[in-house]
Amino acid sequence: MSTPILELSNLKKHFPVRDALGRKRGAVHAVDGVDLSIRAGEVLAVVGESGCGKSTLGRLMLGLIEPDAGEVRFRGEALGSLSARALRARRRDMQLIFQDPYASLDPRMTVEQAVAEPLILHRTVPRADIPTRVAGLLERVGLRPELAGRWPHEFSGGQRQRVAIARALASGPALVIGDEPVSALDVSVQAQVINLLQGLIRELGLTFVLISHDLAVVRHVADRVAVMYLGRIVEAGPAAEVFSNPRHPYTRALLAAVPGQGRPAAPLAGDMPSPIDPPPGCRFHTRCPHAVDRCRAETPLLPAALHAAACHLQDSLPPAIPPAEADPGGARLKRLQAFFNPDTQAARPHAAGASR
């Protein structure tokens, strides 16, 4: 079995909540016990409602913030054990694409400077070769190299996001996290940028974590899906499986809200409870139509399985109705199974072609 590129174990991040006098009055349980393994070359989507902890999880994955408990291992090495200098060096291999291409590019840097900065920082290429490298990167993200001398404000949102992608790729990362990389863009531009990302993922053998609340995008792109609710993963599995046979009532409710999924599931009742004081037992029990006493008292765990849900009643829930075109030919599912089955080498996605 291929080794995971990134492993998260019992990862927690709690942000202190203070009153007007600065006294600690509790904590936001933003990430609260996440175990996840990400295999080289896979596209893993992290989905869930606003505030469930997706961005915090993404920042923890890259070592941009320190966990309060648990561990992140990148290629077997615990990020927490690295010196600040060693961590900076690892950043070359791990990059983040932000949601807002307006905020993520420094308005005082030309496009060339923005894309060249990581090349200089990580000494990826000799200085004399930087202009050629920048031109190549711009071309690769669909921008004319002649635009290199322009300023970010001269570009549209989609073009800026292309620049941000070129900048993220400049250091030759193995792992890229896209935190809602297209959700700030016009719908017509979203598909173009998603197609660009998909091409790059395939061509460069990238491992990609797609943080998104847009299940249509996720369905189009992801090999595997992890569904988050109030700081925890409640379901994880091959995208085709999760979309065609969602096991957790929360996943079912999320999918029921997507136009065209056409699944008769109970809609989500009420808002997500506050992460400052999450409900005991199953965190979803306040909104779950199937909740029983056990759900209010006992926290369901996420079993270690290819497709797993953290729900006490998952085996007795009525079956989910699959949408018509779930996974034609089961191609995606086969690729994912190859990751988890040491005897099946044939269908391993992208990773073998990694070009660094």
Ligand SMILES: Nc1ncnc2c1ncn2[C@@H]1O[C@H](COP(=O)(O)OP(=O)(O)OP(=O)(O)O)[C@@H](O)[C@H]1O
């Ligand atoms: N630096 C911080 N200080 C205090 N609370 C924070 C901080 N960052 C995030 N939070 C809180 O942690 C919780 C999770 O936030 P996070 O941004 O990770 O959610 P998200 O799933 O990415 O949401 P969205 O879909 O809106 O981007 C939220 O309640 C948020 O307010």
Ligand code: SF4
């Ligand atoms: S454990 Fe209980 S409350 Fe939680 S999702 Fe399952 S049935 Fe619903």
Ligand SMILES: [Mg+2]
């Ligand atoms: Mg976020």
